[in-house]
Amino acid sequence: MMLKKIALLVGIVSLTSSLFSQEIEEKTYWYTSNDSKGYISIQKINTKKESLVSTTLKTTVHSLFDDDLLSFRLSTINDSEKMVAPSKLIFEGTIDSNMKPVTLNSRRLKTNEEASYWNFEGDFKAEATTDPELIPFFPSKHNSQIRIPNRTIPSFNLWAIIPNLPFDRNGTFKFNTLDETKLYVHKNQTINYLGKHKTYINGETEELHKFVHQGKGMLPAYYWVNENKELVQVMLDNKFTFKLSTKEAALRSAALLTIKD
Numbered sequence: 001m002m003l004k005k006i007a008l009l010v011g012i013v014s015l016t017s018s019l020f021s022q023e024i025e026e027k028t029y030w031y032t033s034n035d036s037k038g039y040i041s042i043q044k045i046n047t048k049k050e051s052l053v054s055t056t057l058k059t060t061v062h063s064l065f066d067d068d069l070l071s072f073r074l075s076t077i078n079d080s081e082k083m084v085a086p087s088k089l090i091f092e093g094t095i096d097s098n099m100k101p102v103t104l105n106s107r108r109l110k111t112n113e114e115a116s117y118w119n120f121e122g123d124f125k126a127e128a129t130t131d132p133e134l135i136p137f138f139p140s141k142h143n144s145q146i147r148i149p150n151r152t153i154p155s156f157n158l159w160a161i162i163p164n165l166p167f168d169r170n171g172t173f174k175f176n177t178l179d180e181t182k183l184y185v186h187k188n189q190t191i192n193y194l195g196k197h198k199t200y201i202n203g204e205t206e207e208l209h210k211f212v213h214q215g216k217g218m219l220p221a222y223y224w225v226n227e228n229k230e231l232v233q234v235m236l237d238n239k240f241t242f243k244l245s246t247k248e249a250a251l252r253s254a255a256l257l258t259i260k261d
Contacts, residue, residue, distance in 0.1 A: 071101075085116075162191060189214070190213070
């Protein structure tokens with residue numbers, strides 16, 4: 001009887017150890033802009049289990065750009081902390097005020113040295129079926145398998161990737177970006193480190209690390225990172241500057257959003 005109790009105790013200890021061997025680190029960053037109403041938030045979740053690391057990025061964009069309201073949620077699951085090889089992508093919303101919101105679910109089927117093969121399925125949000133019992137009878141209207149070059153990254157995931165890049169002028173980060181709603185890949189994008197620059201933020205002058213994102217057919221985008229590897233400022237299209245803020249300020253800014261007819 002005593003041996004059985006010891007064996008049971010050992011089993012409980014082993015199970016408890018296994019449950020707690022998984023570490024989860026979670027952080028959410030909020031960004032607001034004086035150039036537009038609304039906000040952008042990036043939630044980064046690192047799950048470490050033994051030697052494996054999975055990073056989930058949950059991005060919310062709800063902001064005006066000129067007269068266009070970008071309003072969507074994007075979630076990606078990445079195989080490593082570098083976040084250059086996503087394995088699953090969920091998109092809900094729109095990146096064009098002239099388009100109806102869509103919902104897309106996609107997963108990587110296989111990969112080789114040059115590309116990954118993905119299955120995308122989805123529909124316009126208003127027409128999508130969410131009841132699990134009805135899904136088999138009302139399949140998504142959009143269902144396709146496409147080939148995507150390796151190192152293809154949703155553009156807003158860069159906000160989480162760039163702070164982890166080295167502060168080194170000698171290296172160039174090369175990648176492609178994915179337009180999730182049109183399933184279009186913009187190839188041959190680069191990010192380069194520009195060195196330390198004095199920047200005026202929130203009433204104070206700070207010396208920050210500056211990066212530039214360049215690609216064909218786009219204006220350069222600039223990113224400023226502090227010594228703690230936090231993204232504190234972004235400039236898009238040479239006119240939209242987003243700064244690290246708070247959840248309260250972001251939600252106040254979103255409450256002021258008005259959509260022009």
